[in-house]
Amino acid sequence: MPSIQTFIESLHQQYRDLDAGQLASYIPELAKVDPHYFAISVVTTDGQVFQVGDVGQPFTIQSISKVFVYGMALEDWGRDRLLEKVGVEPTGDPFNSLIRLDEDSHRPDNPMINAGAIATTGLIKGDNPTERLNRLLAMFRRYVGKEVYVDISTFLSERATGHRNRAMAHLMLNFGMIGDNLEEVLDLYFQQCALFVTCQDLATMAAALANQGRHPLTGEQVVKPEYVRDILSVMYTCGMYNFAGEWAYRVGIPAKSGVSGGILAVVPNQAGIAVFSPPLDQNGNSVRGLKVFEALSQEYGFHLFDLSMGHCRLKDSLSS
Numbered sequence: 001m002p003s004i005q006t007f008i009e010s011l012h013q014q015y016r017d018l019d020a021g022q023l024a025s026y027i028p029e030l031a032k033v034d035p036h037y038f039a040i041s042v043v044t045t046d047g048q049v050f051q052v053g054d055v056g057q058p059f060t061i062q063s064i065s066k067v068f069v070y071g072m073a074l075e076d077w078g079r080d081r082l083l084e085k086v087g088v089e090p091t092g093d094p095f096n097s098l099i100r101l102d103e104d105s106h107r108p109d110n111p112m113i114n115a116g117a118i119a120t121t122g123l124i125k126g127d128n129p130t131e132r133l134n135r136l137l138a139m140f141r142r143y144v145g146k147e148v149y150v151d152i153s154t155f156l157s158e159r160a161t162g163h164r165n166r167a168m169a170h171l172m173l174n175f176g177m178i179g180d181n182l183e184e185v186l187d188l189y190f191q192q193c194a195l196f197v198t199c200q201d202l203a204t205m206a207a208a209l210a211n212q213g214r215h216p217l218t219g220e221q222v223v224k225p226e227y228v229r230d231i232l233s234v235m236y237t238c239g240m241y242n243f244a245g246e247w248a249y250r251v252g253i254p255a256k257s258g259v260s261g262g263i264l265a266v267v268p269n270q271a272g273i274a275v276f277s278p279p280l281d282q283n284g285n286s287v288r289g290l291k292v293f294e295a296l297s298q299e300y301g302f303h304l305f306d307l308s309m310g311h312c313r314l315k316d317s318l319s320s
């Protein structure tokens with residue numbers, strides 16, 4: 001079995017010239033990104049880092065933020081009260097679909113699609129918009145383990161063009177799913193999506209989730225351990241949008257993608273893994289990212305239900 005460093009270097013080499021997929025363009029700032037960026041990072045729960053490519057290149061976190069804001073809403077409200085407001089049911093619809101919102105519903109289906117994420121952001125506690133933003137930033141800072149910043153250009157770009165999200169928020173206001181501070185909730189949602197991260201940051205954040213909420217490098221408990229199970233469950237069933245079922249079948253670990261080209265995945269008790277490559281397939285998932293994760297899962301036996309392998313072999317590979 002190759003060492004993880006050797007293997008990710010070979011995957012980077014194998015897929016770096018893969019010329020498929022499109023940049024997201026519905027947020028104008030995202031269409032300006034260099035499509036050649038390609039990075040793979042692995043951070044183990046005991047703090048070892050393996051990586052290759054443009055691992056320090058900042059990009060906006062986009063939908064991957066939904067995972068962490070959901071964790072914060074769980075801490076703010078508790079499991080049962082949050083479940084009354086946001087469901088945990090996969091939809092099979094695109095991430096920005098409005099269709100099911102206009103049915104006679106009282107809550108969005110799950111927190112990983114845009115509607116559920118906007119509702120979840122609207123639940124973050126705080127006395128005023130500044131305090132809510134500061135609480136979110138402090139939460140992200142704990143996960144990343146260093147200072148974090150919002151990319152103002154992308155925030156403004158999405159705020160000016162996010163008409164579907166605005167329409168969703170209005171429908172949810174109509175059904176009483178969110179309050180009438182709608183513009184402020186949308187601003188906070190667009191800000192969380194515009195958080196700058198690197199591929200290494202994402203793998204570190206995922207490693208904290210793999211480690212029962214404890215940061216692999218700072219040792220800080222960044223989210224209450226009892227909620228890690230809930231976060232990973234919705235990632236597993238809903239994190240890859242209308243590819244979630246196929247991802248669960250092929251790769252078999254909890255993950256979340258974003259339209260800027262990041263995919264973050266959690267190998268429980270082993271590692272956090274992230275890939276950054278901006279061109280997307282029709283579902284909004286990074287094309288190279290999907291290839292890399294499929295290969296990694298096969299090589300090291302990540303699939304949670306692949307009992308024929310005996311156990312996940314990632315940690316074994318660190319010593320070989």
Ligand code: DON
Pocket residue numbers: 061062063064095096114158165193257258259260283284285
């Ligand atoms: O709300 C949006 O549409 C974006 N800020 C985030 C969407 C996203 O990343 C979905 N990913 N596949």
